[in-house]
Amino acid sequence: MRKFQFFLLVECILLALGMMTILANDLSSFILILVLILLALRFYNQDTRNNFLLTVSLLLLFLIFMLNPYIIAAAVLGVVYVVINHFSQVKKKNRYAFIRFREDDFEVRPSRNQWIGAANYESDFYAFDDVNIVRVSGSDTFDLTNVIVTGKDNLIVIRKVLGPTKILVPVDVAVKLDVSTIYGTVTYFDCEPYDLRNESIKLWRQEDRKAIKSVKVVINTVAGDVEVVRQ
Known part of the structure; x- marks a missing residue:
């Protein structure tokens, strides 16, 4: 008052x-x-x-x-x-x-979004938890090599205006990639880079349907390269 x-x-x-x-x-x-x-x-x-x-x-x-x-x-x-x-x-x-x-015995872990600047998302021993990030600009690196990934219902959602995104994936984890951008290049493992100009693209392998562990990655940007690599 x-x-x-x-x-x-x-x-x-x-x-x-x-x-x-x-x-x-x-x-x-x-x-x-x-x-x-x-x-x-x-x-x-x-x-x-x-x-x-x-x-x-x-x-x-x-x-x-x-x-x-x-x-x-x-x-x-x-x-x-x-x-x-x-x-x-x-x-x-x-x-x-x-x-x-x-x-009510819910598990709640609120966290703030880092809108600007480079960010690395990695863990030494924790189990995988779904990621939902909103950013203005910055370079993002998601390191899943030390994360315990189980099942197929794992999700990473990234929405930002500008900046590259890199996903480091262990050899035994399949990735279904869904990217939408106005200007950017998508590199999916050892495939040829694909340039997007106000387009969307979905990438996955047929044999990934039989994979025991998989992660779905959804990225929406205005401008920025996306790279998914084995580590």
């Missing part, structure tokens, strides 16, 4: 300073008084004879408000406060949800 009261105080100060600077200008004061008079006339007479003049006056008054630095600062502060307050409410809601998950 104190944060909200402080926010209101700052907003009132900025708006007051904005109104003072607007009233200090003769033209701005005239337009403001004209708008108030037209609004009062319309309210008491309930007619539409002054609609055009009222519309033009309101438009000029809006432009005057938007050109005032104090009004702009108040608007920006309001947007920033709403965004910050929204994120804090989301975090509070997520904490309650996390507690409920634990009460």
